[in-house]
Structure formats: structure tokens, C-alpha cells
Amino acid sequence: MTQAVKIIMVEDDHGHAKLIEKNIRRANISNEIKHFDEGGAALDYLFSAEILANGPLLILLDLNLPDMSGTDILEKVKADDRLKRAPVVVLTTTDDKVEIQRCYDLGCNVYITKPVDYESFAGAIRQLGLFLSVMQAPEI
Amino acid sequence: MLRRMKLPSSQSWSRFSDFVRTPSLARSVTGLLVLAFVLLLTVNISTFVMIQRTATVNDAIEHAQQMRRQSRTVLISMLNAETAQRGFLLTGRSDFLTPFEEARAEREPALAFLEEGAAADPTLRAPVAQIRRLSDAKLREMEATLALAREGRIGQAIQTVRSGEGKRYMDELRQTIDDFDAFKSARIAERTRVSERAAMMTVVMNAITGLLVLVLALLSAWMVRRYVGEIQHAREEVAAINAGLEDMVRDRTAALTRANEEIQRFAYIVSHDLRAPLVNVMGYTSELEQAGKIIERGVAEAEAEREVSADIVTAVREDMPEALGFIRASTEKMDRLINAILRLSREGRRNLLPETLDMTAMARNIADSVHHQTEAAGAQILVEALPSIESDRLSMEQILGNLIDNAVKYLDAGRPGEIVVSGEDLPGGWVVYRVADNGRGIAARDHERIFELFRRSGKQDRRGEGLGLAFVRNSVRRIGGSIDVESELGKGSTFLLKFPKRLILSEPGGVL
Numbered sequence: 016m017t018q019a020v021k022i023i024m025v026e027d028d029h030g031h032a033k034l035i036e037k038n039i040r041r042a043n044i045s046n047e048i049k050h051f052d053e054g055g056a057a058l059d060y061l062f063s064a065e066i067l068a069n070g071p072l073l074i075l076l077d078l079n080l081p082d083m084s085g086t087d088i089l090e091k092v093k094a095d096d097r098l099k100r101a102p103v104v105v106l107t108t109t110d111d112k113v114e115i116q117r118c119y120d121l122g123c124n125v126y127i128t129k130p131v132d133y134e135s136f137a138g139a140i141r142q143l144g145l146f147l148s149v150m151q152a153p154e155i
Numbered sequence: 156m157l158r159r160m161k162l163p164s165s166q167s168w169s170r171f172s173d174f175v176r177t178p179s180l181a182r183s184v185t186g187l188l189v190l191a192f193v194l195l196l197t198v199n200i201s202t203f204v205m206i207q208r209t210a211t212v213n214d215a216i217e218h219a220q221q222m223r224r225q226s227r228t229v230l231i232s233m234l235n236a237e238t239a240q241r242g243f244l245l246t247g248r249s250d251f252l253t254p255f256e257e258a259r260a261e262r263e264p265a266l267a268f269l270e271e272g273a274a275a276d277p278t279l280r281a282p283v284a285q286i287r288r289l290s291d292a293k294l295r296e297m298e299a300t301l302a303l304a305r306e307g308r309i310g311q312a313i314q315t316v317r318s319g320e321g322k323r324y325m326d327e328l329r330q331t332i333d334d335f336d337a338f339k340s341a342r343i344a345e346r347t348r349v350s351e352r353a354a355m356m357t358v359v360m361n362a363i364t365g366l367l368v369l370v371l372a373l374l375s376a377w378m379v380r381r382y383v384g385e386i387q388h389a390r391e392e393v394a395a396i397n398a399g400l401e402d403m404v405r406d407r408t409a410a411l412t413r414a415n416e417e418i419q420r421f422a423y424i425v426s427h428d429l430r431a432p433l434v435n436v437m438g439y440t441s442e443l444e445q446a447g448k449i450i451e452r453g454v455a456e457a458e459a460e461r462e463v464s465a466d467i468v469t470a471v472r473e474d475m476p477e478a479l480g481f482i483r484a485s486t487e488k489m490d491r492l493i494n495a496i497l498r499l500s501r502e503g504r505r506n507l508l509p510e511t512l513d514m515t516a517m518a519r520n521i522a523d524s525v526h527h528q529t530e531a532a533g534a535q536i537l538v539e540a541l542p543s544i545e546s547d548r549l550s551m552e553q554i555l556g557n558l559i560d561n562a563v564k565y566l567d568a569g570r571p572g573e574i575v576v577s578g579e580d581l582p583g584g585w586v587v588y589r590v591a592d593n594g595r596g597i598a599a600r601d602h603e604r605i606f607e608l609f610r611r612s613g614k615q616d617r618r619g620e621g622l623g624l625a626f627v628r629n630s631v632r633r634i635g636g637s638i639d640v641e642s643e644l645g646k647g648s649t650f651l652l653k654f655p656k657r658l659i660l661s662e663p664g665g666v667l
Contacts, residue, residue, distance in 0.1 A: 031434060034435070
């Protein structure tokens with residue numbers, strides 16, 4: 016691992032964002048987390064020169080965003096030749112089968128439903144942390 | 156018996172009088188036809204009378220002609236007799252007497268005929284009597300001369316002739332018969348004229364009536380034609396309205412389906428969006444609990460060193476955990492409710508798959524699945540033979556399962572539970588199923604409420620969110636059925652399910 020994996024989190028709910036970050040930290044993941052609460056800003060950043068020049072990243076994506084659907088971002092990311100190698104974890108409240116199917120079709124790597132029950136929520140995030148710690152993110 | 160006889164007749168009479176009183180086409184046509192028939196009948200009768208009268212007149216004319224002929228016969232016979240008398244007087248040859256006798260014989264029936272005729276007609280009596288008297292007198296005069304001649308007293312006989320008495324009789328007789336003849340001729344002419352006029356009248360009347368009947372027939376034909384036209388028009392209108400109605404029903408059904416889909420979609424989105432803040436509430440409640448534990452530890456450490464204010468201890472050990480407990484419980488409940496709405500909306504979007512279902516087997520399976528509960532409660536479930544149905548299996552299983560579960564759940568502890576599942580086919584392609592129990596029952600005011608989402612009835616001593624019957628009614632309606640409850644508090648409940656025997660979807664696998 017020549018370079019630390021950067022985590023891009025697209026989540027409009029600040030509470031959720033903070034909870035996700037807290038639980039990732041609790042799983043002893045110290046990677047940089049960059050948070051965006053809008054799809055547009057996140058896309059701008061993803062397609063900026065900074066990202067294109069720098070290495071591996073992982074995207075945490077919420078589907079219900081105020082300005083666009085998370086699937087739009089997923090689609091754009093997976094359509095880009097360089098970004099498409101970045102793993103995408105969809106983390107949302109929607110557990111509709113059709114929606115999940117669509118995300119996997121678009122190339123999402125992991126789909127996690129946010130449970131309302133906090134213990135399972137924290138558990139899910141910590142497992143994600145474990146997953147991130149062993150994951151070898153590709154160079155972009 | 157009398158009543159039964161009277162009733163229909165009075166009914167038919169009132170129907171008849173209604174028919175007469177109400178202006179209608181049938182009445183007009185019937186009236187016209189009756190009028191035409193009456194006219195034809197009148198013409199027939201008058202023609203018949205006319206023919207009879209003409210026949211009578213003809214008979215009378217014939218008789219009059221005969222009277223004329225007979226009067227002539229009398230005159231001719233008298234002339235023949237006179238000719239014979241003169242021949243005998245001139246020649247004395249007795250063969251001249253034969254024509255005389257013949258003439259006398261001819262006269263008698265002719266006279267008898269005239270007298271017979273005169274007996275029926277008083278105006279003829281006088282002339283006929285005159286003819287008889289004069290011819291008798293003439294005959295007597297001739298017989299007298301003949302008698303004289305036979306005795307040889309020819310001269311005396313000729314003297315008698317010469318006296319002119321016979322000639323006078325003869326002249327008078329001729330005159331009388333001529334008058335009689337003229338009188339009779341005039342009468343015949345008169346009768347012929349009357350007869351001809353009557354015949355003419357009959358012809359004219361026949362013609363007019365024929366014309367009238369023709370007009371009436373044309374009028375009825377025209378009315379019937381117009382009526383048929385109206386019926387045709389009305390029928391076309393009804394057909395058009397019918398077609399419009401079908402379109403309307405289709406439009407409405409489509410609109411309803413759309414509205415239903417929108418509501419399902421709405422429920423789905425809303426429940427998802429409600430979940431997002433709930434994640435925060437739950438998450439930060441847990442965070443607060445964590446923080447509370449740390450503070451509690453701090454308070455415990457402080458207590459070990461010195462006196463800590465009772466307020467702080469109460470706040471940390473009692474108030475905060477209690478508050479957090481309530482927040483957690485409420486949030487959990489809210490999560491369950493949101494999940495219920497989600498399930499309901501998801502159920503509403505599931506595709507239906509109609510198939511033939513053995514309902515008896517299905518009900519037995521469900522009864523077996525709750526066997527340990529019924530055994531524990533000392534209850535039993537009796538499944539009667541149920542009619543089969545062509546419908547969605549999952550829906551039917553959920554409906555029956557829910558109702559049987561409820562029946563087991565809300566038994567009355569005071570008596571051994573008995574649950575009966577029965578059903579039968581109904582006319583018109585419907586099936587009815589019943590789930591009856593002798594449980595605690597439902598108060599009348601709650602009969603509608605129990606089907607509403609999150610609503611429950613009676614003693615709240617069983618776990619539940621008030622979802623079961625809401626789901627059941629939703630499912631029942633989706634497969635085109637209806638559900639009703641008959642229940643009395645403390646006696647038991649019967650849930651009545653009514654379904655179409657065959658579930659037909661507007662589009663295969665579609666949503667009703």
C-alpha cells in the first residue's frame with residue numbers, strides 16, 4: 016500500500032454522516048474521510064484534477080440526496096474509465112429489492128441497508144471498517 | 156276460490172282501463188283497427204240487408220208481372236169464349252163449344268191467382284172483384300145464349316146478343332183489365348226505381364267505407380312505422396350509452412388503479428424518508444447512553460472521594476436512563492409502524508398469481524401450524540369441507556392464517572375454545588368462507604375499527620400492533636373479495652369472507 020485509501024462519503028444527513036464516521040473510527044480505520052452533503056459537489060470533486068492525480072479511493076454513497084439520486088452518481092462513476100475501479104459502497108435506508116438490484120447492475124460493490132436499530136447499524140459500519148482494512152484498493 | 160277467481164279478472168280489468176286511459180301508440184293503433192273493423196261490419200250488415208230487400212222487391216215485381224199476365228189470361232179466355240160462342244151461334248156445330256169450355260177452364264185458375272194476390276193487397280180488391288163480377292156476368296150471358304141455341308131457339312139467342320148486354324160486359328171488362336194493368340205497370344216501375352236507388356246507395360256507401368278503411372289502415376301502418384322507428388332510435392341510444400358506460404368504467408378503473416399505485420408509492424417513499432431521521436434518533440440515543448455510562452462512572456469515582464449532590468446522582472442514575480428508555484421504546488415502536496406501512500405498500504405491489512386452491516387442505520395446514528398453541532389453550536380447530544377457489548395462493552394463506560391466528564389469540568379463558576372453519580359456494584360465481592370462534596368477541600362499536608391500521612379492540616393483554624386485520628382486509632380487497640364480522644362481546648366472533656370463485660385480473664399478473 017503505497018498510498019492511503021481516501022474515503023469519499025456522499026451523505027446529505029449530517030447525523031448519519033457523523034454516526035458513520037464515528038463507527039468507522041471505532042473500527043480503527045484512520046483513513047481520511049471527505050464528506051459531501053450534495054451530489055453535485057461530490058461529482059465536481061470526483062472529477063477534479065486533484066482526484067485524477069491522486070491514488071486509491073473508496074466511495075460511500077447514500078441514495079436519497081437532495082439534488083440527485085445516488086444512482087446517478089454511481090452511473091457516472093462507473094462510466095468513467097479511471098473512477099470505475101474505485102469500490103462503491105451504497106449505504107442507504109432503502110431496502111427495496113428493485114433498487115438494490117439496480118445498484119448492483121450499475122456496478123456497486125457493496126450494498127448496506129441502514130438499520131434503524133443502532134446496534135446493528137454500528138455493527139454494520141464496523142464490519143465495513145474491517146472490510147476496508149483488508150481491502151486492497153486499486154490505484155486510480 | 157272466489158277470491159282467486161276474482162283477483163286476476165279485476166287485475167286484468169284495471170290493466171285494461173289503464174290501457175284505455177293512458178295515451179299510447181298501442182292504444183291509438185288498437186283504436187284505429189277497432190274503428191276499421193266496425194266500419195267493415197256496418198258495411199257488411201247494410202249490404203246484407205240491401206240484398207235481402209232487393210230480393211223482396213224482385214219477388215214483388217215478379218208477382219206483379221204474374222198478376223198482369225193472369226189478368227190478361229182472364230181477358231183472353233173471355234175473348235176466346237166469346238169467339239167460340241159466336242161460332243156456335245153461326246154454325247150450330249158443337250165442335251165450336253170445345254174452345255168455349257177450354258176458355259172457361261183457363262179463366263178459373265187465373266182468377267183464383269188474382270184473388271189470392273188481392274187478398275194480400277187491399278188496393279187490388281176492388282178491381283179484382285170487378286173483374287170477377289164482369290167476367291161472371293159475361294159468362295152467364297154467353298151460357299144463356301148457348302142454352303137457347305141448343306134448344307133450337309137460335310133467333311132468341313141472337314136477339315140476346317144483339318141486345319148488346321154481352322158487348323157492354325166485355326167492354327167494361329177490357330177497360331177494367333187495362334186499368335189494372337196500367338196500375339200494376341206503374342207500381343212495378345216505381346219499385347224498380349226505389350230498388351235501383353237503394354243499390355246505388357249501397358255501392359256508394361261501400362266505396363266510401365272501403366276508402367275509410369284504407370285510410371285507417373294507412374294511418375295505423377304509418378303509426379306503427381313511426382313507433383318502430385322510435386324504438387330503433389331508442390335502442391341505438393341505449394347502445395351508445397352502454398358503450399359510453401363501458402368506456403367510463405374502464406377510465407375509472409384505470410384512474411383508480413393509478414391512484415392506488417400512487418398511494419402505494421407515496422406510502423413507500425414516506426416510510427423511507429421517515430426512517431432516515433429515526434436512524435439518527437436511535438443512533439444518538441445510543442451515543443447518549445454511552446456518554447451516560449461514562450458520566451455514571453465519573454460520578455461513582457467522585458462519590459468514592461467525596462459527597463456528591465443528590466440531584467446529580469438522581470439525574471445520572473434515574474432520570475437520564477429513564478428518559479433514554481422512553482426515547483428508545485418510542486423509536487422502536489415507530490420503526491415497527493413504519494415497517495408495517497412498508498409491508499402493506501409492498502404487499503399492494505406484489506403480482507397476483509391465480510391458481511386453483513384446495514382450501515380444505517390449506518385451512519388444515521394452518522390449523523396444524525398453530526397446533527401447539529391450541530393444545531396449550533385446550534382449544535380445537537374444526538375444518539369442514541371447503542369449496543375450492545381459483546385465486547392467489549399467498550393472499551389466501553395470509554388471510555386465512557391471520558384470521559385463525561387471531562381466533563386462537565383471543566380465546567376466552569373461561570371456556571374451552573372451539574374454532575370452526577366452514578364455507579360454501581354461492582350462486583353467481585361467489586364463494587363464502589367463515590372463521591367462527593367462541594372467544595371473547597368484539598363490541599359492536601369496534602366492528603369497523605378493527606380493520607383499520609394500528610387500531611385494536613378489547614382488553615390489550617396480547618402483543619400486537621393492530622396490523623393483522625388491516626392486512627387481511629387489504630389482501631381480501633386486492634383479490635376482489637369482501638370481509639365482514641359478526642360478533643358479540645363475550646360470545647365469540649365470526650369473520651365472513653366472500654370471494655369471486657375465479658379471480659380474473661385485468662392484465663395477467665397485474666394489480667387489481
